[in-house]
Amino acid sequence: MAPKNSATKQDDERKSRPSEPPINGGKCPTLYHRWDIKFAGTIIESLQCNNQLYPLKDCPICPEMFESEPTSSENQTFHLTVKQTRVSTFQIGVGNRSDVPVWLDSVLVFDADGKLVKILVKKPVLLGAALEKGISKDIVTVEEMVLTVGRTYRVILKGKSGDDNSQEHCKLIIEQYRLTEDESKVNSKRTEFNLTKLRPFIISPLVSAMYTNHSKIDDSSMQKDLLELIETSKQEFSPSNYGQQIDLLNQIELHHLLQEFGKYTLQKPVIQATESPLHYNISIEQFAVRPSLLSEDVRVQFVKEEKSKNVFGYISKITAEMIVILVEKRVDIDDVTRVVFHVDRSTFQLEQTAVVLMKEPLVEQICFPTAVTGGPVEAIDSFEWFRPGITSNKEQMVAVMSIVNQTSFPAPYILFGPPGTGKTSTLVEAIAQVYKLRPTANILVTATSNFAANELTCRLLQVIPSSSIFRYFSRTSGKKIDEINWDIVEFSNLAGSSTGNICHEDIYGSRVVVTTLTMTGRLVQAQINPKHFSYIFIDECGSAKEITSLIPIAGLATHNQEINASIVLAGDPKQLGPVLQYELLKQTVHSQSMLERLMNLPLYAQDPETNEYNGKVVSQLRQSFRSHAKLLEFCNQQFYNGMLQAKAPYDIQERAVGWWRLPNRKCPIILHPVDGQTEQDKHNFSLFNRKECWKVMFYVGDMLNKGINGRSVTQSDIGIVSPYVQQVRYLKNCCKSRDWTDIEIGSVEQFQGKEKAIMLISTVRSRCKNVGFLADAARLNVMLTRARSLMIVIGNPETLRLDPLWEKFIEFCRQNGAIARPHDRKPKLNGKETNSDSEVTASTGESLASMNSLMAAIPDD
Numbered sequence: 001m002a003p004k005n006s007a008t009k010q011d012d013e014r015k016s017r018p019s020e021p022p023i024n025g026g027k028c029p030t031l032y033h034r035w036d037i038k039f040a041g042t043i044i045e046s047l048q049c050n051n052q053l054y055p056l057k058d059c060p061i062c063p064e065m066f067e068s069e070p071t072s073s074e075n076q077t078f079h080l081t082v083k084q085t086r087v088s089t090f091q092i093g094v095g096n097r098s099d100v101p102v103w104l105d106s107v108l109v110f111d112a113d114g115k116l117v118k119i120l121v122k123k124p125v126l127l128g129a130a131l132e133k134g135i136s137k138d139i140v141t142v143e144e145m146v147l148t149v150g151r152t153y154r155v156i157l158k159g160k161s162g163d164d165n166s167q168e169h170c171k172l173i174i175e176q177y178r179l180t181e182d183e184s185k186v187n188s189k190r191t192e193f194n195l196t197k198l199r200p201f202i203i204s205p206l207v208s209a210m211y212t213n214h215s216k217i218d219d220s221s222m223q224k225d226l227l228e229l230i231e232t233s234k235q236e237f238s239p240s241n242y243g244q245q246i247d248l249l250n251q252i253e254l255h256h257l258l259q260e261f262g263k264y265t266l267q268k269p270v271i272q273a274t275e276s277p278l279h280y281n282i283s284i285e286q287f288a289v290r291p292s293l294l295s296e297d298v299r300v301q302f303v304k305e306e307k308s309k310n311v312f313g314y315i316s317k318i319t320a321e322m323i324v325i326l327v328e329k330r331v332d333i334d335d336v337t338r339v340v341f342h343v344d345r346s347t348f349q350l351e352q353t354a355v356v357l358m359k360e361p362l363v364e365q366i367c368f369p370t371a372v373t374g375g376p377v378e379a380i381d382s383f384e385w386f387r388p389g390i391t392s393n394k395e396q397m398v399a400v401m402s403i404v405n406q407t408s409f410p411a412p413y414i415l416f417g418p419p420g421t422g423k424t425s426t427l428v429e430a431i432a433q434v435y436k437l438r439p440t441a442n443i444l445v446t447a448t449s450n451f452a453a454n455e456l457t458c459r460l461l462q463v464i465p466s467s468s469i470f471r472y473f474s475r476t477s478g479k480k481i482d483e484i485n486w487d488i489v490e491f492s493n494l495a496g497s498s499t500g501n502i503c504h505e506d507i508y509g510s511r512v513v514v515t516t517l518t519m520t521g522r523l524v525q526a527q528i529n530p531k532h533f534s535y536i537f538i539d540e541c542g543s544a545k546e547i548t549s550l551i552p553i554a555g556l557a558t559h560n561q562e563i564n565a566s567i568v569l570a571g572d573p574k575q576l577g578p579v580l581q582y583e584l585l586k587q588t589v590h591s592q593s594m595l596e597r598l599m600n601l602p603l604y605a606q607d608p609e610t611n612e613y614n615g616k617v618v619s620q621l622r623q624s625f626r627s628h629a630k631l632l633e634f635c636n637q638q639f640y641n642g643m644l645q646a647k648a649p650y651d652i653q654e655r656a657v658g659w660w661r662l663p664n665r666k667c668p669i670i671l672h673p674v675d676g677q678t679e680q681d682k683h684n685f686s687l688f689n690r691k692e693c694w695k696v697m698f699y700v701g702d703m704l705n706k707g708i709n710g711r712s713v714t715q716s717d718i719g720i721v722s723p724y725v726q727q728v729r730y731l732k733n734c735c736k737s738r739d740w741t742d743i744e745i746g747s748v749e750q751f752q753g754k755e756k757a758i759m760l761i762s763t764v765r766s767r768c769k770n771v772g773f774l775a776d777a778a779r780l781n782v783m784l785t786r787a788r789s790l791m792i793v794i795g796n797p798e799t800l801r802l803d804p805l806w807e808k809f810i811e812f813c814r815q816n817g818a819i820a821r822p823h824d825r826k827p828k829l830n831g832k833e834t835n836s837d838s839e840v841t842a843s844t845g846e847s848l849a850s851m852n853s854l855m856a857a858i859p860d861d
Contacts, residue, residue: 035082040176096127096136108156153179190503193526198349233588249590256582271333303338350521357554375406399619403430406566407616414618415570419785420626432463441534445514448540470510520552530559542571545578546594574639623647656790664817670792671813672820686726715742719756759787763795
């Protein structure tokens with residue numbers, strides 16, 4: 001029987017009332033943002049064009065300059081209002097203050113960076129003359145738009161006087177307004193946490209010396225001890241010196257990043273100004289080494305001769321040729337002597353804090369458990385499931401009941417979720433059951449990525465009252481607030497504070513808090529009640545460093561030498577693990593997640609006779625609902641001992657079966673041999689392969705134009721993955737040139753945790769002596785488990801065979817008749833075979849020259 005508070009019923013209830021009742025004295029974040037509207041002046045003259053302007057001060061549609069400070073409203077024609085309708089969503093209203101009718105032509109909004117946000121009026125609107133109270137009865141409410149709190153905006157209103165909208169006998173009216181958040185009107189009852197200062201992350205001089213000397217040591221006993229500790233860490237962590245080992249490896253990682261970032265410092269840089277006064281471009285070709293570790297949000301410093309005038313900013317975008325930097329104020333680029341890129345040390349500081357808080361008894365019970373005692377809760381045997389279908393899935397039922405009843409306590413409980421087995425659904429069911437059956441329990445839900453945390457939040461909102469859920473974002477997430485589901489933003493710190501800080505009401509008024517792994521460290525800094533959370537969930541734990549997984553455990557699940565919360569680790573140790581840049585660290589347990597390491601301990605091991613796990617501490621989900629049985633078969637045998645069962649719905653399994661392009665009509669796999677040439681990009685040295693890209697374009701075009709088995713294929717049905725960044729960029733550009741903008745294209749890391757009905761894989765490496773990091777088994781597992789109905793692998797089998805696991809996959813395709821005829825080996829031109837790349841015509845009908853120009857001609861995302 002479905003529970004009374006099932007997802008369907010709660011959805012109906014939420015639609016019928018504005019908010020849920022408070023729980024535990026808390027309340028849902030309310031819409032309380034107010035904006036100060038200050039009039040900047042009026043200009044009445046002819047329209048002109050001016051491209052060299054500063055939109056925060058100048059008018060963007062005429063050369064006149066407004067005062068930087070608000071002026072008298074004596075000559076003000078329009079009346080501007082801003083009203084909040086949803087979190088960060090506002091309506092702009094325009095009225096007429098004058099005693100004659102006025103036509104409103106357009107409303108332009110510029111943000112603090114001088115960027116045009118939106119033109120809000122598409123056709124002129126007549127505003128009647130003002131009434132006695134000074135405002136016309138005609139208030140034009142233009143469409144809703146997003147305003148990020150804490151920022152300053154300029155609004156430009158353009159119109160004409162007169163009642164016939166003609167050019168004769170009318171005056172052009174241009175007015176500017178400044179919008180700033182009115183902090184005096186923000187609800188003063190909310191109390192922000194005071195975050196404790198993070199301790200400085202100090203790198204030992206011994207680590208620096210070892211790094212400089214390439215792991216060579218002198219005769220000092222301290223250096224010998226250090227090297228011995230590193231050698232031990234190549235095998236395993238030890239309970240006796242766990243803290244020393246894990247802290248040492250983190251010091252080495254940060255030191256390596258500092259050294260690499262130091263190579264990116266630009267002396268006497270060439271900086272290009274842009275149309276936006278706060279954005280500046282720096283070409284990639286200026287770097288002595290490729291800046292492969294730089295990413296968006298990296299902090300940047302423009303150094304001047306006078307240090308007091310240094311300007312800071314951050315990377316807002318990276319393309320193949322350019323790095324775009326957004327700075328805090330305008331820069332005289334001729335005065336900049338250096339550009340410095342800074343490593344973010346905060347995550348390392350939070351990790352170090354976690355290590356300090358992990359006292360010795362806690363290390364043994366949580367990180368090296370040998371037995372379980374069970375949690376201090378009364379066992380619950382009767383469950384009413386939120387998803388009735390769970391009763392047909394034994395592993396999911398066992399996992400949920402074990403989590404609710406804390407059977408693994410004090411050891412972490414592991415939910416082993418191979419691809420498509422419903423790991424996220426199981427987590428949501430377990431969290432919802434804890435919420436319902438343990439009414440005094442508070443729950444912390446974490447994940448390694450914002451994508452996963454947002455997905456969990458969306459699903460939890462379907463089964464738990466929204467007033468009980470709080471999504472905690474980092475400050476930088478506010479920069480991309482437009483990309484976040486509004487249902488999530490509405491119950492987050494992005495809705496409650498212009499600073500993005502957390503308040504007592506947010507944490508203590510919500511029973512379920514969702515955030516990323518690193519952001520849980522801010523909760524430790526906030527010194528919330530160490531016994532507040534009774535359950536802590538870590539999703540995607542298999543892709544996180546062990547020391548990162550300690551952040552929510554030390555200080556939130558523990559206090560002094562006590563364990564206060566039940567810990568649940570979810571993930572798949574057979575997929576991609578932590579991403580490390582330093583080769584030495586890849587050879588140590590620093591490259592292993594806590595989930596993977598724990599599963600190698602005797603407590604979590606499979607029974608050698610039954611191959612079953614101890615249900616009190618670990619559950620492996622076995623029913624895969626994602627894909628056709630053949631798409632599952634190879635990875636099932638290679639990585640999961642054949643334990644997975646294909647349970648995907650019939651329409652998913654059979655969608656591509658019988659397609660005439662399949663070499664074997666019963667097997668929805670195509671391995672298409674392409675004897676292309678691997679090339680290296682001159683800017684970032686990443687690899688790409690033109691011929692493979694052409695073949696991808698051919699298949700995509702064919703499916704979009706002709707469909708599969710009489711059924712249409714949409715762009716959103718298709719995903720394209722490649723292990724190499726440059727090939728991803730090349731593929732994106734080719735798709736963009738055809739207006740295929742809804743096809744998801746990304747790296748293996750970006751596709752982990754995602755799925756598509758149709759997946760195309762470009763392996764890139766061809767005519768090489770090795771397969772590079774394609775030899776990573778976890779990377780292969782991720783690539784081959786994204787497709788639901790059809791998978792097309794494009795590559796050079798002769799090169800791929802150099803790796804034993806790829807050779808097994810090629811043999812699997814051969815046995816299943818899934819290898820296509822290699823038409824590409826000698827392309828034909830005018831009916832004749834040719835080996836000349838310069839004569840090749842792509843199967844999409846485009847010339848090689850045209851394809852070659854794409855990377856330069858088409859801007860990157």
